[in-house]
Amino acid sequence: PDYAVDGQPKNRGPLLPWLIEVKKPEEIAKMRISGRIAREVLDIGARAIRPGVTTDEVDQAVHEACLERGGYPSPLNYHGFPKSCCTSVNEIICHGIPDDRKLVEGDIINLDITCYVDGYHGDCSEMFMVG
Secondary structure, eight states: OTTTTTSOOOOOOOSOTTOOOOOOHHHHHHHHHHHHHHHHHHHHHHHHOSTTOBHHHHHHHHHHHHHHTTOEETTTTGGGOOSSSEEEETTOOSOOOOOSOBOOTTOEEEEEEEEEETTEEEEEEEEEEOO
16 A cells, blocks of 8 residues: 555545445455455454464464465554554454453454455454453
8 A cells, every 4th residue: 555665645535425436347356355365364363363372473473464465464554553453452442553462361352454455455353252
């Protein structure tokens, strides 16, 4: 994405939510691919979630999986966001930043994945119970 280097988005669409952009079939196909890749990356991140693993380790697995599939982890450097995914543990409502905190049995974690592929962001998240 255009913000990957300096963290500042440059190409913004219309700010008014009622301006509906009609996509062409080839654009919809690209959106499906980015969404499918995001889901694959989410599944890989989910397999890393277990007691004793840090959210940094989950982030690393997600980062590598996104790159391996030809994508860019959309959160990374977006307005300076330092990680490749969001990990919201327990009382953190959303957009938690992965760190060195170890997950423990009984934690709940929302893993939020967005992958930029061929001009489109595929976005998904899921909540998991640790253990």
